[in-house]
Amino acid sequence: MNPKISRKRATALLSWATALLLGTAPALAGGAQETAVQGRKTQVEARPAAVPARAFAYDAKRESVLEGTVVGYTVGGQIAPTGAHAAVRTRSGDVDVHLGPASYLQANHFSLAAGEQVRFVGVNAVVNGKGVFLARIAQKGNQVVAIRSPRGSLLAKGAARLLTEAERAQMKQQGGAR
Amino acid sequence: MNAPSETTVSRISIVLALFAAACGGAGGNNGGPPPPPPKFTNASLSGQYAFSMSGTELCAGQGSLFARIGTFTADGHGNITNGLEDLNICTGTEILQFAGGRYSIDADGRGSLTLTNSTGTTNYSISLVSSAQGTVAQTDATVTASGTFQRQNPASFSNPAIAGGYVFDFKGVEVVGTSVDPASIIGRFDADGAGAIVNGLYDSNIAGTLSGQQTFPTGTFYGMDTNGDGTAFGRGTANIAGRNFAFYVVDATRIKFIGTDFPSELLGEAFAQQNIAFNDSSLAGDYAFLIDGLNSGSPIATSGRFTADRVGNIANVIADENHNGAVTLLPVGTVTGAAYAVDTNGFGGGLLQWTDTTAGTFSFIFYLISPTQAVLQETDSGIVSDGMFTAQTATPITAASMAGDYAFVWTGVNSSGDETDFAGQLTLDSSGGFSGLLDSNRFATTTSTQVFNALINGNLTLSGNGLGANTFNVTEVSPADTFHFTAYIVDQNRIFVVCTDTNRVLSGTLTRQP
Numbered sequence: 001m002n003p004k005i006s007r008k009r010a011t012a013l014l015s016w017a018t019a020l021l022l023g024t025a026p027a028l029a030g031g032a033q034e035t036a037v038q039g040r041k042t043q044v045e046a047r048p049a050a051v052p053a054r055a056f057a058y059d060a061k062r063e064s065v066l067e068g069t070v071v072g073y074t075v076g077g078q079i080a081p082t083g084a085h086a087a088v089r090t091r092s093g094d095v096d097v098h099l100g101p102a103s104y105l106q107a108n109h110f111s112l113a114a115g116e117q118v119r120f121v122g123v124n125a126v127v128n129g130k131g132v133f134l135a136r137i138a139q140k141g142n143q144v145v146a147i148r149s150p151r152g153s154l155l156a157k158g159a160a161r162l163l164t165e166a167e168r169a170q171m172k173q174q175g176g177a178r
Numbered sequence: 179m180n181a182p183s184e185t186t187v188s189r190i191s192i193v194l195a196l197f198a199a200a201c202g203g204a205g206g207n208n209g210g211p212p213p214p215p216p217k218f219t220n221a222s223l224s225g226q227y228a229f230s231m232s233g234t235e236l237c238a239g240q241g242s243l244f245a246r247i248g249t250f251t252a253d254g255h256g257n258i259t260n261g262l263e264d265l266n267i268c269t270g271t272e273i274l275q276f277a278g279g280r281y282s283i284d285a286d287g288r289g290s291l292t293l294t295n296s297t298g299t300t301n302y303s304i305s306l307v308s309s310a311q312g313t314v315a316q317t318d319a320t321v322t323a324s325g326t327f328q329r330q331n332p333a334s335f336s337n338p339a340i341a342g343g344y345v346f347d348f349k350g351v352e353v354v355g356t357s358v359d360p361a362s363i364i365g366r367f368d369a370d371g372a373g374a375i376v377n378g379l380y381d382s383n384i385a386g387t388l389s390g391q392q393t394f395p396t397g398t399f400y401g402m403d404t405n406g407d408g409t410a411f412g413r414g415t416a417n418i419a420g421r422n423f424a425f426y427v428v429d430a431t432r433i434k435f436i437g438t439d440f441p442s443e444l445l446g447e448a449f450a451q452q453n454i455a456f457n458d459s460s461l462a463g464d465y466a467f468l469i470d471g472l473n474s475g476s477p478i479a480t481s482g483r484f485t486a487d488r489v490g491n492i493a494n495v496i497a498d499e500n501h502n503g504a505v506t507l508l509p510v511g512t513v514t515g516a517a518y519a520v521d522t523n524g525f526g527g528g529l530l531q532w533t534d535t536t537a538g539t540f541s542f543i544f545y546l547i548s549p550t551q552a553v554l555q556e557t558d559s560g561i562v563s564d565g566m567f568t569a570q571t572a573t574p575i576t577a578a579s580m581a582g583d584y585a586f587v588w589t590g591v592n593s594s595g596d597e598t599d600f601a602g603q604l605t606l607d608s609s610g611g612f613s614g615l616l617d618s619n620r621f622a623t624t625t626s627t628q629v630f631n632a633l634i635n636g637n638l639t640l641s642g643n644g645l646g647a648n649t650f651n652v653t654e655v656s657p658a659d660t661f662h663f664t665a666y667i668v669d670q671n672r673i674f675v676v677c678t679d680t681n682r683v684l685s686g687t688l689t690r691q692p
Contacts, residue, residue, distance in 0.1 A: 058474035058560065076594035080503025080680040081476055083595030100475075101595030103623040107240040127504040128680055134474075149357060151385055152560075154475025156595065157234060158351055158358030160242030160268040161441040168269040171238060176320065177298025178265055178272065 058123055058134055058152030066095060066120045066133055073112040075102040080127050081134075086112050088120075088133075097122070097133045100147045104156035110138065110145045117141075123152075216285035217583070217691065222309045223283055224254030226330045228412065228426040229263075230434040231314060232350070232445045233323025233589075234597040234621045237268035241596060241623060243351055244268065245445035246323070247436045248276075249330060249411045249426055250293060256281055258293060262411045264424045264436050266443045273424075286603045287312070287585055287691055288615060303601045303617035303630070305585040307689045313587035315601035315619060317628045322619040324589045324599035331429035335412040337402055339430050341371030343453060345526065345545045346418065347553035348446035349471060349564055350437060352384055359385035360472035360562035361444065363419050364553045366451055366525055366545050367394065373401045379525055380419040381543045386473075386560030391527060395420045402427075452548040455524035460549045461486035464494075464570035464645055466666040467554055468674040470590075470685050471563030476502035477591045478563050479685035480556070481666050481676035483570060483645060484516070484532075492516035495532050496646050497540070498664040502591075503680040507647070507664075511536030520546070530554075571669035575644025577610040579670055586616075588686030590677065597621045598684070602634065603691070610638045616654070632656060638665060638673075650675055 071094065072087035079085060084099040097120055099105060112118065122135040136148040148154055163171065230247040237244075248263025258279030265272045274295040283289035287306035291314070292299050300321070306312040309329070316323040333339065345366045352361040365380030378394030400416035402408030412427035416435070421444060423435045430450065437444030454460075465486065470479040482497025495516055497508040516532035526546035533539040538559070544552040550569035556562075573579070588600040598621065604614025613635040620627040632654050639649040650665035650673075661684065663675040670690065677684035 076592065078593065078681045080505075081501075081595075082503050082591055082593050082682060101241065101591075103241050103594065103596050103621070107238075107623050127502075148475065149359070151357070151359070152474040153359055153385055153472070155358070156475065157241055157243045158353075158475075160237040160240045161351065161353050161358050161443070162356055163238060163268060167238060172269045175297065177300050177318070178267060178274065178295070 060150060060152050062123045063121060063136065064123065066090060066097065066122065068095070068118065070112045070114055070116045070118055072114065081132065086118065088118060095133050096131065097135050099135050099138060100154045101156040105145070108145045110143065112140065218283050218285055218287040218306055220256045220283050221254045222306055223252040223281055224309065226251045226332065227327045228330050228428045228434050229314060229325060229327035230445060230447070231316065231323040231325025233316060233321065233599060235267055236320035236623060239623060241621060242268040243443055245350065245436050245443055247426055247434045247445065250276060250279065252281060261293065262407060262413060266436055266438065266440060271438050271440045288603050305601045305603050307585045308692055313585055313601050315587065315599040315617060317617060317619045319626050322597050322599045322621040322626065324587050324601065328428045328432065330412050330427065332412065334427050334430040335402060335409050337373050338371045340369045340400060340427065343368050343451035344448040345451045345547045345553055346446060346448040347564055348435060348437065348444040350444040351442060353441040360475065362471060362555050362562050362564040363444070364543065364545055364555045364564060365419055367418065369400060373399055375400060375418070377525065378419065379527060381555060383555055383557060383562050386562060388557055394418065449547045451526060456520050456526035456546050457524065458490050458520045459488040460520055460546055461518060462488045462549070465567045466570050466668045466674055467565065467567035468685060468687065469554055469556060469563045469565030471561065473501055473559065473561040477683040478502065478561060479590060479676050479683050480563065481664065481674045481685060482508065483666050486518060490517050490519055492518055492530065492532060498647060498676050498678055500676055500678060500683045502683060505678050505680055506537050508534055508537060510534050568668055570645055570667065573670065575640060575667050577640055578608040580638065580667070581606050581608040583691040584688040585691055586686060586688040588675070588684045590682060590684035592620055593681040604634065606638060610640065612636060612638065629657065
């Protein structure tokens with residue numbers, strides 16, 4: 001037993017493994033599967049209850065609101081994370097706000113310009129040693145764009161999977177080689 | 179432009195004839211050896227090939243994940259004569275038959291491919307690894323994607339041919355209600371040769387939520403199509419891990435799958451599993467790995483290597499992770515708790531983890547295909563990323579031993595966060611320098627950019643014995659760009675690469691050509 005990953009071994013499985021080699025495993029499948037699952041459950045349960053999240057993970061429990069004035073807006077710059085960034089002046093200083101893939105913002109007719117008042121919901125993170133605010137919701141005036149799901153997943157590539165039946169039919173009718 | 183006169187044509191003919199004679203060309207008789215035949219020609223792509231690829235399509239003005247798998251028949255003369263494909267796109271799933279198509283293969287194995295179905299023609303750049311397999315990138319203005327293709331063995335287009343253990347790896351998105359979440363599902367099953375599946379086990383990671391090992395729910399099956407598509411194209415359907423799929427058989431050892439539970443989208447492959455009872459001693463020696471996926475919807479790619487000792491200990495962990503431009507080069511601090519455990523049930527599943535005292539804990543689940551290969555799924559920090567690990571060669575790696583021709587495919591995102599796919603070919607010399615050509619498709623909802631025949635050069639610089647992190651820098655001449663990769667050598671035939679630039683995420687594989 002490896003002491004570094006604490007787990008209980010299910011010794012009764014040896015006979016099943018033999019059966020597998022002899023080609024009789026299917027007849028034993030139900031019992032073997034149950035035991036196999038128990039083996040893995042034991043292992044998974046034995047792992048640390050929660051692997052410590054690394055610095056970049058989006059933790060929805062740490063969400064906050066950021067308000068300020070746009071002092072810069074870049075699309076496709078050299079800074080991580082990839083995507084659009086806004087430099088926002090807040091009462092506590094300038095903050096780098098990550099807005100996700102630029103094409104998603106364009107598709108939602110959302111862009112920013114210096115001097116505009118903005119409000120974001122998101123979390124603070126550290127990327128390459130620098131602080132960045134990962135926006136989940138962006139608001140400019142009355143325009144609100146959801147950039148991430150409530151769990152923090154970027155919506156950029158998945159949103160079109162939620163088209164209505166009518167929208168799908170319309171898209172299909174518009175054609176184009178598939 | 180006016181047509182050339184007869185006199186002009188005669189003069190040109192004379193000049194050409196003199197030039198050919200001087201060069202020992204047609205009609206020449208200088209005794210020199212004939213030039214070597216081209217390594218690849220249109221004849222190199224001949225027969226029936228199964229392909230799979232995933233990427234981004236323009237849909238309702240937005241970029242949207244999609245997948246396609248299928249088969250095409252190449253006649254060896256530049257024509258696609260037949261084929262079928264399954265699509266999972268934003269408007270649903272579709273099965274489309276190819277009415278035709280064209281292809282052209284250059285001497286270096288690179289080429290172009292078009293596939294025509296009832297909706298129109300789609301365009302691809304390909305790069306042959308050999309006449310049996312290659313890489314592919316879709317190069318349409320509104321669609322980019324990348325993947326691989328392999329020659330099919332029609333003798334395996336039957337239920338009895340699909341028998342024994344298989345290990346699978348599926349990735350994509352699962353849609354529940356209005357939630358679209360990244361998904362990775364890995365596991366194994368036994369096919370009984372008659373359409374039934376037993377001993378099915380899987381681990382899913384949906385947006386960072388882990389299932390733990392599960393048995394397949396009821397309703398699991400596989401079967402070749404009985405409408406003629408099974409025997410003609412190697413197509414079938416299956417229910418695996420509670421999800422529905424269409425599949426195309428490459429041969430009895432490899433099957434390509436696409437999820438058909440729209441609007442969810444999954445793509446992956448299954449590989450025949452060696453028929454042994456796996457345990458901790460199954461893992462021994464050096465392994466290289468390459469995984470990619472999403473974390474909180476952001477792209478992530480990781481490549482690295484480790485050494486396993488047969489009794490559950492891991493050593494010599496080195497890895498490069500690029501999470502949306504946040505680059506972590508392990509080890510940062512000290513690696514502790516590096517260990518693995520193969521499930522006691524003999525099915526080949528297992529756990530692998532280590533902790534870097536500075537970077538944090540990295541944890542994985544794997545299913546062994548054999549003692550030298552496994553599918554691998556990351557399970558920490560909300561990351562949904564998967565791929566493979568495979569045994570590294572015991573033979574010394576040197577620049578000279580790595581010299582040769584390679585086909586490659588890379589995929590990822592560019593600085594604007596949009597998908598970019600590359601396919602190409604390069605030639606490594608015995609000092610690590612290389613030159614080659616690549617095609618790329620850089621997606622955008624406004625104007626995607628396709629670049630063809632871009633000249634590249636650079637260096638593969640080996641570090642130490644070559645089994646660790648090596649430097650692989652690629653300069654694209656026009657449009658001018660330089661890509662900084664870390665290269666993990668699998669063996670003399672295969673190299674995993676992950677980009678360490680902070681303004682993009684890219685990863686892929688270089689595979690030696692004959």
